[in-house]
Amino acid sequence: MPEKEEPSRSFRERISSLWNSYPNWGKIPQFLDLLEKGLDKELFHDPEKDENRKPIPIEDLPVDEVLRQSGFLRNFYEWAFPVSHVFRITHRYSREYLDNFLPLSKEDYIGRGSYKFVYKLPWNQVVKIGKSKLPSDSLFGSLYKEVGRDMEKYLKKEEIALKNYLQKQTIFESKRDEIEFKFKRLGLERLHYWKLKSLIPDLVIPTRFFMGLKVRKTPLSPSVTLTPCDQQPLLPGKHLKEFTTRNEKVDQNAILNKFFPKWKLNFDTHRFGIISRSKLKKIAVDFNRVIEVTKFLAEEEKLIFDVHSENIIITLPDFELKIFDFHLFDDYLYEPSMENPNPEMDHINLIEEFIRSFELDK
Template sequence: MSDKKGPIKGIRDKISNLWNQYPNWGKIPQFLDLLEKGLDKELFVDPNKNEEPIPLEDLPVDEVLRKSGFIRNLYEKFFPVSHVFRMTYRYKREFLDNFMPISSEGYIGRGSYKFVYKLPWNQVVKVGKSKLPSDVIFGSLYKEVGRDISRFLKPEEIELRDFLKKQTLRDSKKDEIDFKFKRLGLERLHYWKLKSLIPDLVVPTRFFMGLRFRKNPFGIPNVTLTPCDQQPLLAGKHLKEFTIRNEKLDQNPILDKLFPKWKLNFDSHRFGVISRSKLKKIAVDFNRVIEVTKYLAEEEKLIFDIHAENIIITLPDFELKIFDFHVFDDYLYEPSEENPTPEMDHIKIIEEFIKSFELD
C-alpha cells in the first residue's frame, strides 16, 4: 500500500521537523534577528510616493471596531491622538524616531488589547491599552519573558528601560516601566509562535516601544509610554463577513434577550466569482492553521486564540492572512459540552467555513 501523503496530511510532520531543526530558536541574537528580518522592506514607506489609499469600503468590516460606543467616540473626538513615535535609546538618552501622524479620522476602533489607528499611508499603528498584570494574557509566556528579558528585547530597548527607571524615584513607577517592557517582549513571543510555523499566513508586524501623544481641548499634549505595533493595511473580508445568522442558539430567557448567540453558518458565495483552485488553496491554508492550533495545544499546552475577526481573505488575491492574535495557557479555558478540548472551539469554526466551500 502506498504511503503517499496528500497536501494536508504531512503538515504536522513538517511543523515538528521545522521546530526540531532549530533547537536554539529564541536565543539572542537569533530570535530578534529572525523576527525583524525583512520588516524594513515589508513595512517601508516612500514619503515621496503618493500611494493610493485603500477605500474604506474595501477594508475588512469589524462592527466592534467600526462602531465604538458613544463615550469612546466622544473621548477620541475631544482627546484625539495626534501622533505616535517609536522610542529607543541613543546618545545616552531617550531617542524618538519613526514619526507616525494620525488625523482626527484615523481612529478605527479598539480591540481587547489595543487601540487601532489608520496612518496616512496604507498601514495602521496599534497602541497597547492599559492592562493590569492580573489579565489572563500574562500567563506562562509572560513569566518566560521575565526570566530572560534579553532574549526578547533589543539591547537599546533594555538600555531605554534602565534609563527611564533611573528618571523616577517611585518604586511603583519603576515596576510600571518594567511591566510595559515585558509586555513588549510578550507580544513578540506570541507573534513568533505563529510566524515561525506559518510565516506566509501571518501579516508582517513590527513591535516597538511607543510614545503616544494625545491633545486635550486646550491643545496641551498628554504623553503615554506604551507598547505598539505597526502593520500593513489590507483590503479584504473578515471571516465573520461570510457568516449568516439564521439559527439562534437556545439559552435562558435573560441571556437570549441581553446576549443572544447564533450558530455560525457560512456562505462562501459572498466571495463573488472565484475559481475552484483558489478555494482549494484557501482550504489547504486553513487546514495548516488547524494543524498549528492542534500542535500548540498538544505539545505546548497553549491555545491559539483565533477568532473570525483575526482572519481575513485578501482581495483581489484571495489569500488567507492572520493578524492580532494571542496565545493563552490551556488551563484558562474550560472545555465546552460540544468539544472535549478547548482548542476545538476554534477549530470547529474554521472547519464549518471550509465546508461552505462545497469542495470534495
C-alpha cells in the same frame, strides 16, 4: 629529538581557535534578529512613493462591527482630544531617543480591540496602541513569565537600555514597576507573534512591535504616554465574519440565548462576487494548516491559539487567508465544555464549519 606534532591535530586546533573567536559563526541567530531583518523589508516606508500611492478605498477595508463601533463617550473623547502622533522611543546618546514619526488625525481613529486602539496612518498601514491592562489579565500567563526570565532575548539592546534609563529617572517604585511591566508586555507581544510566524509564516500579516510614545492633544498641554505599539500593513479584504450568513440559531440555555446568542455560520461564496473553486480549495488548505497549528500548540505547549473570525481576513481580489492580532493563552484558563473537553476544539470546530460550508466535496 622532540616528536613532530601531528599536522591534522594542529590544523584542527587552529580551526577550533578561529571558530571560537567568532562566537556567532554557525549558530542560529536569536528570533529577534530574524524578525527585525524581515520586517525592515516588509514594512519599509518610502515617503515619496507612499504619498503618491492611492489609499485603499474605505469600502475595501475589513469591517469589524465590534471594532469599528466604539461607544459614544469613546468616540467623543477621540474627537475632543485626538492622538496627534506616535513616536518610536529607543535609547541612544545616553538618553531617550525618538524616531519613526507616525502622524495621526481625528479621522484616523478606526476603533478598539480587546487590547489595542487602532489608528490608520496616512499611508496604507495602521498603528495599534496598547490599552492599559492590569497584570492580572489572562494575557499575562506563562509566556509573560518566560519573557521576564530572559528579557534580553525578546527586547533589543537599546530597549533594555531605555527601560533601565527610564527607571532611573523616577524615585517611585510603583512607576518603576509600571515601566517594567510595559517592556515585558512588548516582549510578550513579540513572542506571541513569533510562535505563529515561525509555524505559518505566509499566513501571518507582518507586524513590527516597538515601544511607543503617544502624544494626545489636550486643552492645557499635550498628554504624553509610554506604551507598547505595533505597526502593520493595511490590506484590502474582508473579515471572515463578513463572508458568513446567520441563518440558524444554536440552542443554548435561556441565559446564554438571551445575552450571548450563538449562530450557525455559513460561508456565502457569492456575497463578494463569484469565488472560483480553486481559490476555495486554497483557502480550505490554509484553514487546515491553521487547525494543525492550533492542535500542535495545545498538545505540545499547552497553549490555546485564540483565533476568532475577526482575526482572520480574506484578501481581495486574491482571496488569500491572512491572520493578525492573535494571542496565545494558557490552556488552564479555559474550562472544558460538555461538547468540547479540549478547549482548543472550540476554535477548531469553528474553522471546520467554515470549510464544510464551501461544499468542496460535492
